[in-house]
Amino acid sequence: MSEELTNLASRWRRLGGALIDGVVMVVIITPIMLISGVLQQTATGQAMSLGQQAAFGALGFGIFLAVNGYFLFKKGQTIGKMALKMRIVDLNENLPAFGKLIVMRYLVFGLIGQIPLIGGLAGLVNVCFIFGKDRRCLHDYLAGTRVINA
Numbered sequence: 001m002s003e004e005l006t007n008l009a010s011r012w013r014r015l016g017g018a019l020i021d022g023v024v025m026v027v028i029i030t031p032i033m034l035i036s037g038v039l040q041q042t043a044t045g046q047a048m049s050l051g052q053q054a055a056f057g058a059l060g061f062g063i064f065l066a067v068n069g070y071f072l073f074k075k076g077q078t079i080g081k082m083a084l085k086m087r088i089v090d091l092n093e094n095l096p097a098f099g100k101l102i103v104m105r106y107l108v109f110g111l112i113g114q115i116p117l118i119g120g121l122a123g124l125v126n127v128c129f130i131f132g133k134d135r136r137c138l139h140d141y142l143a144g145t146r147v148i149n150a
Contacts, residue, residue: 008135009086009147020080021068028063029056057114061107073098077150087150096145104143 009017033039038052048056068078076088076095088105090096096105109126113119126138136146 007148009149011130011135013084013086014147017080017084017086020083021078024067024079025060025064029060053114061110072101085150086147088145088147090144091146096143101143105139105145108142109139
């Protein structure tokens with residue numbers, strides 16, 4: 001196996017990192033949803049309005065950047081990737097350009113994910129790409145990145 005493939009982070013490690021990042025976001029966003037009344041609204045079966053969805057989507061992305069932006073800029077890592085000793089690199093194993101990393105890797109799929117039906121399907125296709133030989137999700141191909149062991 002080539003050096004390039006042996007240094008790739010495992011699928012399980014990447015899943016663990018994504019789960020850690022997700023838990024961090026839930027811990028932060030849940031109290032905001034509680035205070036705003038949106039949690040109670042959805043608990044009673046009322047759908048969020050389009051405006052609420054847009055506001056919480058933007059808020060979630062802002063929180064993600066506040067929590068992970070510095071680490072992504074300096075090290076190519078989120079909290080979950082740091083915890084499990086992984087980092088995001090470009091195809092030459094350099095730190096990716098921050099703007100390209102944020103927009104192509106995170107924002108594009110975050111926006112697509114907000115589209116009813118299409119968003120869920122796109123998210124599924126995105127993560128299924130990790131089962132390829134290169135262990136890269138669709139967002140990795142779009143951003144020209146891969147995740148390696150740190």
